[in-house]
Amino acid sequence: MSEDKMTSKEFLAELTAKHYQDAIEGKKRGELVAWSSSIAPQELCETMGIHVLYPENHAAAIGAKGGALPLIDHAEAQGYSLDLCSYARINLAYKDLQDCCFENVPLPDLLIICNNICNTLVKWYENLAKELNIPLICIDVPYNVEYEVTQERTDYIKAQILEGIRQLEEICGKPFDWDRFHNVMETSIRAAKAWARATSYLQMTPSPMSGFSMYNYMALMVCMRGREESVKFFNMVADEMEQMAKNGQSQFPVEEKYRITWDGIACWPYLAHNFKVFKNLGINMVGSTYPPAWTLLYEAGDLDSMAKAYSSIVLNLNLKRNIDLRVKIIEDTKCDGAVYHLNRSCKLCDFMHYKISEEVNKITGAPYVFFDGDQTDPRGFAKAQFETRIQALAEMMENNKQSKQN
Amino acid sequence: MEIQKILSVMKDVVSNPGKAIKNYKQQTGKAVIGCFPVYCPEEIVHAAGMLPVAMWGGSTKVSKAFTVVPSFCCSIMQSNIEFAMKGTYDDLDAVIMSSPCDTLKSIPQDWLYTIPHIPVIQIVYPQMRKLDAGIKYLKSEFQRIVRALESIGGEPISDAALQESIGVYNEHRQALRNFCRVARSYPTTITPVVRHLVIKSGYFMGKGQHTLLVNSLIDELSKLPAEEWTGKRIILTGITAEPDDLLTLLNENKLTVVGDDLAQESRQFRTDVPAGDDPLMRLASQWSLVEGCSLAYDPQKKRGQMIIDMARETGTDGIVMCMMKFCDPEEFDYPILAKEFEAAGLPLLFLEIEQQRQSLEQERTRIQGFAEMLSMKG
Numbered sequence: 001m002s003e004d005k006m007t008s009k010e011f012l013a014e015l016t017a018k019h020y021q022d023a024i025e026g027k028k029r030g031e032l033v034a035w036s037s038s039i040a041p042q043e044l045c046e047t048m049g050i051h052v053l054y055p056e057n058h059a060a061a062i063g064a065k066g067g068a069l070p071l072i073d074h075a076e077a078q079g080y081s082l083d084l085c086s087y088a089r090i091n092l093a094y095k096d097l098q099d100c101c102f103e104n105v106p107l108p109d110l111l112i113i114c115n116n117i118c119n120t121l122v123k124w125y126e127n128l129a130k131e132l133n134i135p136l137i138c139i140d141v142p143y144n145v146e147y148e149v150t151q152e153r154t155d156y157i158k159a160q161i162l163e164g165i166r167q168l169e170e171i172c173g174k175p176f177d178w179d180r181f182h183n184v185m186e187t188s189i190r191a192a193k194a195w196a197r198a199t200s201y202l203q204m205t206p207s208p209m210s211g212f213s214m215y216n217y218m219a220l221m222v223c224m225r226g227r228e229e230s231v232k233f234f235n236m237v238a239d240e241m242e243q244m245a246k247n248g249q250s251q252f253p254v255e256e257k258y259r260i261t262w263d264g265i266a267c268w269p270y271l272a273h274n275f276k277v278f279k280n281l282g283i284n285m286v287g288s289t290y291p292p293a294w295t296l297l298y299e300a301g302d303l304d305s306m307a308k309a310y311s312s313i314v315l316n317l318n319l320k321r322n323i324d325l326r327v328k329i330i331e332d333t334k335c336d337g338a339v340y341h342l343n344r345s346c347k348l349c350d351f352m353h354y355k356i357s358e359e360v361n362k363i364t365g366a367p368y369v370f371f372d373g374d375q376t377d378p379r380g381f382a383k384a385q386f387e388t389r390i391q392a393l394a395e396m397m398e399n400n401k402q403s404k405q406n
Numbered sequence: 407m408e409i410q411k412i413l414s415v416m417k418d419v420v421s422n423p424g425k426a427i428k429n430y431k432q433q434t435g436k437a438v439i440g441c442f443p444v445y446c447p448e449e450i451v452h453a454a455g456m457l458p459v460a461m462w463g464g465s466t467k468v469s470k471a472f473t474v475v476p477s478f479c480c481s482i483m484q485s486n487i488e489f490a491m492k493g494t495y496d497d498l499d500a501v502i503m504s505s506p507c508d509t510l511k512s513i514p515q516d517w518l519y520t521i522p523h524i525p526v527i528q529i530v531y532p533q534m535r536k537l538d539a540g541i542k543y544l545k546s547e548f549q550r551i552v553r554a555l556e557s558i559g560g561e562p563i564s565d566a567a568l569q570e571s572i573g574v575y576n577e578h579r580q581a582l583r584n585f586c587r588v589a590r591s592y593p594t595t596i597t598p599v600v601r602h603l604v605i606k607s608g609y610f611m612g613k614g615q616h617t618l619l620v621n622s623l624i625d626e627l628s629k630l631p632a633e634e635w636t637g638k639r640i641i642l643t644g645i646t647a648e649p650d651d652l653l654t655l656l657n658e659n660k661l662t663v664v665g666d667d668l669a670q671e672s673r674q675f676r677t678d679v680p681a682g683d684d685p686l687m688r689l690a691s692q693w694s695l696v697e698g699c700s701l702a703y704d705p706q707k708k709r710g711q712m713i714i715d716m717a718r719e720t721g722t723d724g725i726v727m728c729m730m731k732f733c734d735p736e737e738f739d740y741p742i743l744a745k746e747f748e749a750a751g752l753p754l755l756f757l758e759i760e761q762q763r764q765s766l767e768q769e770r771t772r773i774q775g776f777a778e779m780l781s782m783k784g
Binding site: 078085115118122129130131140145152159351352 | 476479505506508509512514516519520529532534537538539542543546700704705706707729731737739740741742744
């Protein structure tokens with residue numbers, strides 16, 4: 001089918017399949033394959049024509065398809081604590097087994113990380129580098145103690161981008177193409193803008209988009225941020241949303257009674273369950289930290305602004321800015337409440353969140369609940385607790401609505 | 407000074423750090439600065455004429471801290487927050503915290519909102535510490551500490567004072583390295599608890615004074631004949647091997663500590679600050695020389711081989727992994743270390759460390775079993 005006749009859903013399925021297939025075929029032809037953290041500067045590998053696979057995305061897909069446990073069991077048998085990130089456990093096990101319920105991706109020839117989302121990545125990829133005996137490019141983005149990214153931090157990050165380029169030239173045995181780099185940066189910025197445009201429809205009331213659809217779209221933002229196909233795809237999604245909004249339609253299948261923010265990573269093994277609980281109560285998840293996380297905007301050709309953009313990722317911001325960001329999300333998407341995922345896999349998603357939730361509530365008045373879960377380890381989540389908490393949130397949101405009407 | 411007298415001075419300080427802090431403030435009128443684990447450029451605090459005091463948690467019942475962090479947070483941090491919320495740290499004029507892991511990115515930020523009366527100076531060490539840009543960046547982080555302490559103390563911190571303090575600290579590192587080496591010959595006098603006491607006491611007194619005490623202890627020990635040891639020799643690795651009750655169990659099972667790779671112990675003093683004209687660059691450069699620590703980026707993961715080398719040098723019979731519960735960096739290192747120790751033929755005991763643990767009966771059984779296993783190996 002030609003792209004023009006496809007729906008965004010069909011186009012997404014095709015692009016995702018192609019992403020994995022290209023890497024698999026490329027590896028067979030002897031081309032380089034990298035494994036990368038989700039918000040690392042993909043522009044570097046894209047410029048060099050290296051196939052890039054994303055273990056976080058791969059692990060999430062394995063979790064969503066219900067295939068996490070055999071891998072988690074293997075990792076724990078190797079001595080990995082069950083308190084460690086389940087993405088890491090799944091990936092470190094996959095590295096040994098190369099067998100899973102999702103795409104059996106090839107092992108990497110090199111690794112690239114940016115610790116703007118966590119320092120867990122540093123330890124996880126150290127282990128991959130050691131055991132696979134392959135090079136690791138690390139772009140260390142120091143946590144922003146101050147509200148803004150300081151010039152000292154920017155200088156340090158920029159120097160590492162240049163060092164990463166030097167390492168890539170060595171690994172690939174060819175010079176870095178700066179003109180192509182500029183083009184990739186421009187494409188990446190256009191993809192980020194298209195992503196922001198598509199997800200901005202979550203701000204409409206009622207929203208034509210279901211927040212859970214965004215989770216599907218996001219896969220492309222992780223895997224193909226530097227490609228023209230992504231620009232095309234996210235513009236296609238935006239156009240569809242525009243049309244649905246005009247027609248008074250929505251992807252959310254029932255009346256949107258309440259609008260909420262989901263704070264943190266999804267519970268991939270329980271997506272269908274979580275969605276059903278929300279749907280039954282008329283709750284559309286329209287607020288999320290994901291849209292800003294992948295809206296990486298900088299000036300093409302300006303490494304300072306690129307360094308700052310990669311440093312300004314949600315999980316790398318100080319507490320004050322985290323509060324402000326969430327207040328903005330709640331206000332922009334007109335949320336009635338917030339759900340905080342106390343994610344056993346992600347200490348950075350949890351350890352500031354009691355304070356964040358309190359402060360955001362003081363400012364917005366939006367009620368909130370926490371629930372215990374895990375991004376991919378199915379053992380870390382209890383359906384009954386989740387249902388009870390969401391029901392409680394719905395009641396609080398209803399009381400607020402009644403009070404406002406009275 | 408006699409050995410027992412030296413140890414009693416050390417014990418006095420360790421069992422009541424609060425008193426040591428009050429005394430220092432009364433006697434000098436200077437500030438006392440808390441230093442969170444794992445790394446802190448204490449030399450800057452020392453150069454400001456202030457007393458740096460380490461904050462490695464402690465055993466306490468946690469209740470208030472659970473309003474700040476969930477229960478799956480590292481127990482040192484649980485204790486520190488609990489103590490701070492209970493007012494135990496009210497004599498501190500500020501706290502320096504560095505952020506080498508995700509937990510330690512969050513805790514200083516929580517502290518700002520939860521314990522606002524004790525200022526926090528939060529810095530972030532670079533992971534790409536072998537790059538010049540990394541060292542330069544770290545210097546800028548240290549400059550923030552300098553500015554913050556100058557503001558607290560009301561006086562500038564001179565380069566000369568910093569150079570002098572670096573000298574004091576390097577001497578202290580040398581003294582502790584010497585002590586660890588000499589202590590191997592006196593396993594009866596320097597039990598695991600005493601070895602830990604000697605090192606830990608340096609966290610609550612001026613380093614110059616502690617160096618004198620440690621050197622006196624080394625002198626006194628050296629006068630004695632080496633002590634015979636019929637038990638087994640072990641190396642401890644991890645963040646800490648506290649509490650003392652755990653170390654007592656090692657002694658009860660005739661296990662002597664001949665070396666360590668603990669963040670609270672040898673990792674603090676095995677790397678000197680290198681020479682140079684710019685004191686803050688010297689301090690920053692030290693970070694590029696640190697090896698074998700779970701918190702210092704190393705894709706080659708040299709830690710295992712470093713411990714194996716130490717084991718060979720010291721005739722070690724086995725390794726004890728003191729795993730700080732919920733410590734990601736250590737938990738990621740463990741599977742690789744376990745494989746390397748097995749390949750090297752070094753028996754390994756895994757112990758979970760949690761400061762709030764009430765009973766050590768499980769550890770008792772495990773340590774007994776390990777000691778028996780080592781005995782059977784001959």
